[in-house]
Amino acid sequence: MLLHRFPQFDLVRSTLRAFWTIRQASLLSPSVALQCHQYIQYRCFGKSMWLRDSAFGSALCTSYTAPALERSRLFSGTGARTRRFLDVASRRPVKVGILGGSVSACHGVDVDSMGKSCYARRIVDWMRERLYNGKEDGVIASNGAIGGMDSSYYAFCGTHHVPQDVDLLILEFDVNDQPYLNYTIYFDQLLRIALEFPNEPAVLVVGAWGPQLSFDYGYMDPSVTHLPAVQYYDIPYISIKPLLYVHHLRYAHTVGETFWTKDYVHPNAAGHKVLGDLTIAYLEKQLCLLNHFGVLNETALGGGPTVRTLGSEPVNDTDSFELIRLPPTPELVHNRTDDGETTDVAYPLLPDPQERISTLRLATPYTVPPTIIGQALSELFSPWKPDAPLRTPPPPHPFCADANDEAHPLTPRTNTVVPTAGIVVEVAVAEGRVAVFYFRSETYSPGVAECWVDDNRKGAVKLHGHWNKKMNVPSVAYIDSLVTPGDHYVTCEVVDETANPSAEKPHHFRIIAIMAT
Numbered sequence: 262m263l264l265h266r267f268p269q270f271d272l273v274r275s276t277l278r279a280f281w282t283i284r285q286a287s288l289l290s291p292s293v294a295l296q297c298h299q300y301i302q303y304r305c306f307g308k309s310m311w312l313r314d315s316a317f318g319s320a321l322c323t324s325y326t327a328p329a330l331e332r333s334r335l336f337s338g339t340g341a342r343t344r345r346f347l348d349v350a351s352r353r354p355v356k357v358g359i360l361g362g363s364v365s366a367c368h369g370v371d372v373d374s375m376g377k378s379c380y381a382r383r384i385v386d387w388m389r390e391r392l393y394n395g396k397e398d399g400v401i402a403s404n405g406a407i408g409g410m411d412s413s414y415y416a417f418c419g420t421h422h423v424p425q426d427v428d429l430l431i432l433e434f435d436v437n438d439q440p441y442l443n444y445t446i447y448f449d450q451l452l453r454i455a456l457e458f459p460n461e462p463a464v465l466v467v468g469a470w471g472p473q474l475s476f477d478y479g480y481m482d483p484s485v486t487h488l489p490a491v492q493y494y495d496i497p498y499i500s501i502k503p504l505l506y507v508h509h510l511r512y513a514h515t516v517g518e519t520f521w522t523k524d525y526v527h528p529n530a531a532g533h534k535v536l537g538d539l540t541i542a543y544l545e546k547q548l549c550l551l552n553h554f555g556v557l558n559e560t561a562l563g564g565g566p567t568v569r570t571l572g573s574e575p576v577n578d579t580d581s582f583e584l585i586r587l588p589p590t591p592e593l594v595h596n597r598t599d600d601g602e603t604t605d606v607a608y609p610l611l612p613d614p615q616e617r618i619s620t621l622r623l624a625t626p627y628t629v630p631p632t633i634i635g636q637a638l639s640e641l642f643s644p645w646k647p648d649a650p651l652r653t654p655p656p657p658h659p660f661c662a663d664a665n666d667e668a669h670p671l672t673p674r675t676n677t678v679v680p681t682a683g684i685v686v687e688v689a690v691a692e693g694r695v696a697v698f699y700f701r702s703e704t705y706s707p708g709v710a711e712c713w714v715d716d717n718r719k720g721a722v723k724l725h726g727h728w729n730k731k732m733n734v735p736s737v738a739y740i741d742s743l744v745t746p747g748d749h750y751v752t753c754e755v756v757d758e759t760a761n762p763s764a765e766k767p768h769h770f771r772i773i774a775i776m777a778t
Contacts, residue, residue, distance in 0.1 A: 341626035361433030367405030381538030417776035418661035438483035468500030662772035683754035708770030727760035
């Protein structure tokens, strides 16, 4: 009933229209289409900015409503890095990298990961047409996606699959990651490494949710592990899940066969179009913001023009990147003691009047937080002691030994099938953590292996290739976290234990990479 009363919220009908050949069916009223068109192309910060028309914006608005586009943005953030990327693209050719699993590899749609129906190709084609008047050499795309891989692999081995001089990096891991806290840590490491690439690229996370995920996790799929990280690093996150999840509950068969392949994991060509369109709509909005407001100011605290605030203190120009504007007078804070006495104490924003400012600021809108998302702050400082310079942990220096590492390649014996078979791999350790990336499946990997560092056989960690989930994907496991910095070696050996003694290869165990930080 509500959908009939409020047709602009009928996300399924508006989305399906993009793929039905009966184009004459009017699913959106002209007023709703205009609202969406203004939202994409003209409404920046709620103000009507009548910029030149966009054929892309018009096309999107014939298929999607403004609420649909808004809901697809799990996190928008400031858009600072995206706008800076678009600004760079106005002056020179750019490089775009894609990392992800089989969705980004375009499994089930095209053997070419950058085929015309693949979401990544749609985004790149938009950039070429919108920013470079159709010139293909304006955007150099590198798709490093590998089927079955998750963010834990790329957190260590990502530089093997995408150039480090990219200007934009697109990440897609909502299908292959798992909704557990450790994957937030892996995703955090991947984001930190990407943001510190030489060109300080913009990063865009896209979510290709599939119905099969809901069979295992309901709505609590891997996106719940990604959201804290994108919020922490101010990275936009676009997903098809908010548009289609509720409608999949009601029309599971229709929605499933319309947007996904038969496995209900991989989007079909229609699903790729939706994911590409939603991402393009976000980029259209950021381009609008850039054209009217420009990039966000990079003036750092303590530099640039100054103004007078609080009556005396000079600070940066008010165009600096502002988070929270505070009152220009000290706040009165009401305190109640344990014995019932009350006092009113005036607290300045900062203890030193010369440092007191009226705005909380970051050094720039592109600042990378100094600590990882899971850092226990008790290890760095005490709020009960005087302020002191922050003792920040060193940046991650990932090490990856896999088939793509010429210096430390894994041999064919990594696909082990009999007890006592094993490998020895040299690793370089910086922060002390060593991990094994191995294949897990309900059917194809019944073997068990033990892995350890150097001669610490007593500290070996047992890894099981079998699990009860329907998905066949790799998984990462730390085997040591207290290894001294320097060169070491890792040994992995198949043991006699198996999850399926009657299998054709009961001890089959597959290692993909040995990794360290």
